[in-house]
Amino acid sequence: MNYNYSLIPFYAVIVSLVGAILILISSRKPNLREFWTISAAIIKFILVFSLVPEFLKGNSVECEIISIASGVSLAFRVDGLGLFFAIVASGLWILTSFYSIGYMRGLSEHKQTRYFASFAIALSATMGVAFAANLVTFVFFYEILTISTYPLVIHKETPEAISAGRKYLAYTLSAGVILIIAIAWIFVLTGNVEFNANGILKGVNISSAQLTILFILLIIGTGVKAAIIPLHSWLPTAMVAPTPVSALLHAVAVVKAGVFGVLRIVVYVMGFDLLKTSGLWIILATFSAATIVIASLIAFSQDNLKKRLAYSTIAHLSYIILGASLLNGTALLGGILHLAAHATLKITLFFVAGAIYVKTHIENISELDGIGYQMPLTMGAFAIGALGLAGIPPLNGFISKFILINGTLSSAHSAIVLIYLLSGLLNAGYFFPIVYRAFFIKSERFTKIREVSLFMLIPILITAGLSLLLGLFPDLLFNLFHIAQNVSSEIGKSIIVDVNKISGAGL
Amino acid sequence: MTDYFIGHAAYYFIITLLLIGLWGMLFKKNYLKKLIGMNILQSSIILFYVVSASKYNATVPVLDPKLGEINPSQYINPLPHTLMLTAIVVSVATTGVALALLIVIYKRFNTLDENEILEKMK
């Protein structure tokens, strides 16, 4: 593999930081402010996308900015996993920006400048997390991500929102402290915090009890954002945030940064070999499997639409983690693909929830009877999202789940496949009633309601369309499939899945 | 053994002074008495330096041809004594600042008793 020095990853990180400053400066002129948001989003996406051809040629783009602490540099490297995550997050940011503008103006919310600025900083941090070449750079941006999303969680400034913000900070910053301690330990042990495909800790001289503690510290550090039960309770509470925040941050950026962190730790810090020989993967697999089942069951009991979506998110995040913890290239591939699939599907669902709220101020599922007649496009998109998460072809949720199940079957513990199947059923169980209510129960309540503004409707339709498109042609857009496959084959032992075959399966 | 104690009698005296000073500073309730304790403490340290540099059968550190060959044991070490000149100045200055503070405190609270002052400060 060739190494190319290029500052593009750095620019991709910094562009929305500059955007945030411009947003703050132009706080008096809403149109200019929104212009900065949109242009930062688009420039960021173009920058990220420009890294794809180089990557597919097999070149690794990397850069060192400065020495961030003695012996460690602030360095970025574009590898498959990071690039994949960056494409998903930055791509969906563009849509969310448009949607946010519609949402915030539709509700004429207060303190919009703070909102957009924090959003831009959060995205900056997400890119940093994605492209970080070492653990210190990773945790650097990981903490910035935590702090920059706090203003978004408390945006409504109700007592409820404030206590949710406190809970959020308490959980995520404690996790941050634990992660920093674990990283310091690794640094002292190995003198090296650079991610590599064999695992940083490979061959390190450490007793197995210590290794277990270190692994648990690392998993707690990242697992809070990834909402592994019992570390999840901040996420449903944080749903008091405005819907675009829930959509992008709590379905894509923040929680996915946590999952991304878990993947980094499993693959690049511990390494498959070490996890296999030490048997530590069992811990991760047990917790994530339990999370899938428990969160899905809790989701049933939630009447608040966003809370139900939140618990569904918790379950789906653990799909990815469970896939990775099986230490099998194919399951890892499925997990990575599910990262994108869940992103597009869940963001659709959240966008719809926000659209309903803007139009009707309704948050509960039991009050949604008949809304599908008045907002057919919106609720149609919801149906697509629900189908996709249940794993119905031809949506992208099917592809990722299919590969996950394939990988599970080819691993030594094929019984785990039952978890995925059960969870698919549960998904159907808690999503389809909403669709049913919306379209099949008639109610006179919503006769005056029309579709939402185009600012919001178009992003909804695009994300729903993306889910469908990626289900039919996984590799069509941005070569996502190739990039993901590249990661899993780099780790090795992956069944090479022919992309064309998968497309066929989708149909 | 007794020789040792007698030989070091001055040091025991100094330690006693030092403890008296500390006791006064920490446990007396009147601020003026605390200040006096502080002065005793400082004096004890000054004495400590002075005593440590004293010598029997030795003279001032000016070369004296009458004593013949230069032998350090015949002259006392002048340095601790000169250091103490500075320390005395410091001690006087500290006392000055403290007295100035006490005057202000007395004007504001009409007492120098710690308990009463703390009561009035609430």
Added chain:
Amino acid sequence: MIFQHFPIVIPISLLLGAMISAPVGIWKRKLTYPIALFASFVAFFFSSAGLIYVLNTGTHHYYLGNWIPPIGIEYVVDPLSAFVVLIVNGIGFFVMIYSHRSLAKEIPGKEVPFHAVVLLFLAGLSGMVVTGDLFNLYVFLEIASLSAYALVSVGEKRAPVAAFRYLLLGTIGASFYLLGLGFLYLDTGSLNMLDNAKIIPLLEERGLIIISLTLMLVGIGLKMAMFPMHLWLPDAYSYAPSVGSAYLAPIATKVSAYVMIRILFTVFHTEFVSEYYNFTDVIAWLSAVGILWGSIMAIAQSDYKRMLAYSSVSQIGYIGLGIGLANPLGFIGAVLHILNHALMKATLFLVNGNIFYRFGITSIPMFDENLRKKLPYTSAAFTIAALSMIGIPPTAGFFSKWYLVLASVDKNNWIFVVVIGLSSLLNLIYFFRIIEKLYITRKSNLTLDEETKMNEVPISMLVPTLLFAILVIGFGVFNAYIVDYIIKLAIPDGMI
């Protein structure tokens, strides 16, 4: 070359400034401030130039009156002392810029003596840092302390009492130091630091120097407000005028921490204090308790200045912990935290000055959103410094904690690791409750003004506040350069 004299120019310019500005001020009040500012600038300039000079040419020894040590007094400027003296005079200079308007409002009529005392204070601290002679250090220590008492005493009604108590405890500290020095002199016959460093390993009978080291550490620990000798600090910081606290909190205790480093690692040896006798372990454990104690007490305070004072106790604990770990990473953490904490605390106390200037309040329950609307930049500076205190990257506070955690892990001391982590979370509690008050709309429980237009403090106050806040981020991002090019040069020999 005239520049060779810079070690003496730094304290002398400040002393001269004090001596000139006070009588001139009696004649014409308005002249005091420019003279004081000029003297402070000269010291600042020579400190910066001195640091550059020392980094280029190595440690600079300056013999006072050309008397060769150990007979004469020697000033030694090595990377560590050049670094600390720059912190002292940097903070001093910018706070002096700040102080003009704030003093005119808070203690009108007393500016002339105040500026003179500040110059004395800075001269004392600078002298403590550059001197290579232990008795000379005592003299400078007393100069700094006496002026510090004066700085505290001009505050509010209760300030003289706080100052008097500070004076008593401070004098005990200084006396203990002097007594310890006496024992050391009895044993080694030298007052020069480097000379003592050569003699001490040759001594066979160690009883006396152990007593001497203990006494000196207790004395310096009192001055440094190391737990449990911090009792003077909360009152002194909270009753002093806001500018007074802004001078005291960032640099006074830090210089004492520097003296502790000097005594432990320069005069005595790392091996002596950490392996033969466990002095450093005691310091580390006391500091660890102090970190938690200070943070917990800070949570319990409802007065902003008092909260900062307790947070200082906790932050001094970080420095003590780094010193007590007695390994290179801990040393880096401690010295870096001297810088970082000076900047953070300067920012936080200047913020306090700004709020007091506009609203005359220091009580946290009275803070609310109107305050932020009127003082948006001050609030931003506060937020940055608060994040740094918690230890969020990219602010400076994150990195000193990073080195301290590394050092503790390196020593295999997991309790310290937990203490540092826990204290971050405690800091989170007491700083975020203020951030919440500033940024979240609530029904105002305070009638500041109904009108909420921006009404920032004068530019001469705002600029230093923002400068420190920006430096908190700047030194965070570029900390590796400070560590690699300055602090690493200062790591004592024999520290492994």
